[in-house]
Amino acid sequence: MIPSITATGFALEQEQQELIEKKLKRIKYAEEWLVDLTLRIKLDKKFTFECTLNFRWGASAHIESNDYGFAAGLNKLLDVLDQKVKKEKDKMQGRN
Template sequence: MTVEVKGTHGYAPGENTKEYIDRKLKRLDHLKEHVADLHLSLDKLNSGEFKAESTIHFRWGAMGHIKVTDRDLFKALDLLFDKIETKVTKEKGKIQDH
């Protein structure tokens, strides 16, 4: 699984944020065989909220997009990774049912 983390609209994720993302990615180790690429995009909105988005490319060609906003960046990342785990598990179940 290749992972790309980037900031958008002038926002650059700091070292603490990147380390936090690395720790969260370890939680997904059991699902990485199903994901080809994971793109994470982080942005700070004018309202002061943080937007965290992910695009997931599955090995069998399917794709998923998840978007989360929260006033706290780390809460947004927690929500995002919870949703990523749920999405990958659901897609894996769909493939195994066929």
């Protein structure tokens, strides 16, 4: 799975790109279940993070977070994203 990352209202710096890649390693364990991950970051006074995640079995999740700090907003998003992935995984394992 290769994440699609887009920034609106600002240019994504190399340092920010590396931080995103580092943080996405938190859900590396779920790579085999994921079809794609789309991350949109918008800057309009504060950073707004929107993430859409599609699973192999047809389920999808949409998560949003925002914060005045880039790293803080990204951390909030990844906390929720990690929980969504685990919850979806548990649901699928419960069906088998």
